[in-house]
Amino acid sequence: MTLLESQALSEALDTTTRCEPVTSRVIRQLLEALLHEGLVAYRGASRIGGWQWLHFSLGELQGRCKGRVRGFGRVRLNVQSLCLMRNGRQVPIGLEVLVESLPAPRECRQTLLQELAASVRNTRDCPRVAQRRELQAEALDSALHEGHPYHPCFKARLGFEGYDARRYGPEAGNVFRLHWLAVPHEQRQASLPYDEEAFWRRELGTESAQALRAALHVAGADPRRHTVLPVHPWQWQALRERALAPALARGEVIPLGPLGDRYRASQSLRSLFNASRPGQACIKLPLGIGNTSARRHLEPHSVPSAPAISRWLRKTVEGDPRLQQDYPLRLLDEYAGLLYVGPGESQAEREGVAGELGAIWRRGIVSQLGEGERAVPLNALFAVEVDGRAFIQPWVERHGLLPWLEAAIRRVVLPVWHLLVAHGIGVEAHAQNGLLVVRDGWPVALLLRDFHDSVEYVEAFLPEGASRPDFGERQPLYDLAPDDRYYRMAEVEALRELVMDTLFVYHLSELALLMDCHCCLPEAEFWARVSACLTAYAQRHPELAPRLAQLNYRQPRIAAEALLTRKLRGPDAGECHHRIPNALADAGASDNRDHHRG
CATH class of the missing domain: 3.30.310.280 (TATA-Binding Protein)
Structure with a gap:
């Protein structure tokens, strides 16, 4: 050097x-x-x-x-x-x-400046947790306050500052009850594992379910005509005077007040952990705020379809012994979804509430852990603690840098890679969507979550005889939609980009940097070990060679999502892409000097 x-x-x-x-x-x-x-x-x-x-x-x-x-x-x-x-x-x-x-454009620059300034304010007020290494999964998730390591608007949260951040943000560590509404049956879409009364009794517990039923009675709602729906208290305040005001004035939507368990925000803000009964379901609720590249509502089509996607993934995983033994993959299923769609006669009202009121229930983390196991969010792997040492430093010292790193690469990369190559399913495996299951710090499995709007497949790339997602009565919505609108993509390249973007370009790249800066492992050697892992996979599965060739993941330059470009082009820009040098390209195929130089 x-x-x-x-x-x-x-x-x-x-x-x-x-x-x-x-x-x-x-x-x-x-x-x-x-x-x-x-x-x-x-x-x-x-x-x-x-x-x-x-x-x-x-x-x-x-x-x-x-x-x-x-x-x-x-x-x-x-x-x-x-x-x-x-x-x-x-x-x-x-x-x-x-x-x-x-x-x-000037308007885009003004919006960007607002979000950058908000990221500064929200980060400046953010406390640092002194001891995170011993925290369990949910507590650790809520304590990972760093935000996106690439996107400059990593903590913008426009409209969710000051009191709101102190009350409902993960940094404050506060707990709060959800607000509840009663909505007409015909104004909701639901996908529940069993009948509603049994569902609420199981989710809320007998006492809270009875309290909710009593609140329905006091408010004049009829359980035979109304469905109850949880709402984030911030979202309730944001909607009651605007998009939801007409339905409230007509008495169609009936507020029931705060009820039930208390929840704590995760690092993603809108996914909430049950603080009253740890280990129960995590509930994901929409928030009408912008952060990084997206508005944090819920895609309306995905809420009632979430359980179908989870069932399809679980059937795939459970049907492949390699995903149990060789490339262990565990799932935090989204098993229930409930969406308010608004009155059928008013298109304007429906558009105003689209994706703003709904809920997705996800299996609790501890339900997927065995004795002696611990789940660590993947972005903790490249975190640095207040003592100036890497979060993973004790594990590296205990097991040795290279043995630990190679085990981590295998456990993080190969389950996602095998799901793509062998089954034709791409998942958005970025650092918030995954957790590494460890035993005494040693990597043993990958645990994935958040599937409802982040799973893709290409019809022609599914293996012969493989199942498709079964959406039940909602199947025509997806069958008649054009490719690239929902889950079904037109080209295999879309799957390659999704997986390589989220897994390598914007995720493991951060671990590579930490290894270079804190563990004296040059980044080139890090990517060489990732490449060797993929080579060993290909050698172990020669029958998959044609499918690997279709993915063309060793090409010298690849397309990647351009996150900031999209923001600079405005809210209607859609996805933006750029081409980048491929760190996994075949030896000698990539001209590394070609890197956006004018």
Whole structure:
């Protein structure tokens, strides 16, 4: 390592991993995303992987910053070295000066600046939990406050700040009851595992179910004509004076007040853990806020269809012994869904509440753990604790760096890979959607969750004789829809992109960086071990060679989702993609010097 590289690495660790000022982190992630997605061209030295001066132009600004180009074209900057010039004069560094120079419509730039500023405020007020290594799965999930490590709007939460964040955010650790509504049977869609009375008795417990029934009676609702529906208390306040006001005024929707167990927010904010009865179902509720790249409502079609997708996945997993033994995969099924669709005669009202009132019930984490096992959210694997050491450091020291890492790669990668290659099913295995099951810190299995709108398949890529999702009476909605609208994609490339994006480009890339910075394992060696894992898989399954060839995952450059580009193009832009160098390309096939340089 050269003196420049050593100094830059030391500075990067000091300023971006342990005690980086919040604004500096937001600026860093903004610039890194701009460079990675090719929105801003840059040039640097010819070598890849080492620290170097990167030079770029942003409108009338000329900038330079120490950085390194990483696997999949990801860029890491030491923002403390950032220098901006305009007409030969140095410019003070700030979010405003950067955003005003972006190649985007004025309205999009204003929205982006609001979200960046909100991320700064919300992160600045965020406490750091001193001891996270010993927390169990649900408590640990709620304590992972870092937010998205790539997206610059990682904690925007517009409309959910101040009191709301202190009351309902995971950082505060508060518990709260859900608000309940009664809605007419004909204005809801439901997919429940058994009849409603038995469902509520099982979910709420006998005492709370009786209290809910009593509240229905007091409010003048009829259990034979009304369905009860839980609502996040923040969402109730947001909707009662606006989208839901007409139905409330007509008496069609009847408020029942707060009832039942208390819940605590997970790191994803809208998925809630049961604090009164830990280990019970996690419930996912819509929130009308924007965070990172998406509005956090629930896709209306997916709520009543969630159980069908989970049943299909479970049937697939249970029908393949390799997913029990060789590539152990466990699922947190979404077994119930309930959606309010609004009055049938008013299209405007239906559109106003679409995806804003509903609930999905997901199996509790502990239900999938054996004796002595612990589940750790995957983004904890690249977390750094307040002592300046990696979250995983005790495990690495106990088991050895390379044995532990190779076991982790096998347990995280191969279940998702086998599901894709052997069964033709792509899952969104990003770091919030998965948990690593460990025993004494040693990786033993992968536990996946959140399937209702993040599973894809291609009809022609499903194995011969394989089942399709069975949506029951909702089947025509999916059969008649065009490819790429819901779960059925048109091209195998869509599956490859989904899996490689979420698993490698924006997920394991963070573990690779941590290994480089904290464990002295060069990133190139990290990706070489991931590549070797996939090679061993292919050698073990020669019968899958034609399917692996269809995926073409070793091509020199691959398409990836462009998260910031989409935001800069506005809310109606749809998905955006860019092409990046492939860290898993066949040896000699990839020209690593080709990385968005102008």
